[in-house]
Amino acid sequence: MSDTIGTDGNTPPTQGQPAGFFDVDGTLGSTNVVLTYLAFLNHGASTVGRWLNVAAMVPKLPYYMFLDWRSRDRFCEVFYRKYADVSQSELEDWAEKERGRYWDSRLYAQALQKLSEHKAQGHRVVLVSGGLEPVLKPLAEALGVDALMATEPEVNGNHLTGRIVHGPLSGERKAAAMRELSLKMGIDLERSYAYGDSYADREFLETVGNPVAVNPDRRLKKLAKSRGWPIQNWGH
DSSP: OOOOOOOOOOOOOOOOOOEEEEEEEETTTTTHHHHHHHHHHHTTTTHHHHHHHHHHHHHHHHHHHHHHOOOOOHHHHHGGGGGGGGGGGHHHHHHHHHHHHTTTBBHHHHHHHHHHHHHHHTTEEEEEEEOOOOOHHHHHHTTTTTTEEEEEEEEEEEEEEEEEEEEEHHHHHHHHHHHHHHHTTOOOOGGEEEEEESGGHHHHHHSSSSEEEEEEOHHHHHHHHHHTTEEEEOOO
């Protein structure tokens, strides 16, 4: 990222602030959008109801896995249709009230340590996720990060439509959102770090000077080795 020049043309270049950009699902913790949806769907349900919800989802998992392997964008577009007609206020209320119950046991200790290290060094900390913004907002607030970039669901009245505003936050959209936010916050991407777990995060990782593959899938691990990126394994 190039340094900026003052309007008089004589101001010395200023150096932007480094940041740590963290993917959420599979990187910060052992979760994904399917598990999150099931947790929301099952809140308030009876034991039998919860088992029925899980049983209905299991046969579809191979299809979702194939879609995600082919295209993270397409997977998100298809899967988020499940939120059609969900009450926005109910979803936000669940995310706020169940934040601790859902996230505390899933967040990796190494991820929390890395977040703390970036804060201690005076770096900005940003969560960048293809997950839904209303679901992730309470987590971002609890972690005390500087910004959250996530997928924005379309809302009509007080209900989600199952569609996504501006498309899923993945691939090049994820990288473009990082660049836009960095301009607004004065972040130097060349001095920044990004942590991701999926091959779908490759554009996200390529956007910074210090990419790190965390718990990488097979394709990302191969890419990281070819690029000389650090590979880290985070767990509970």
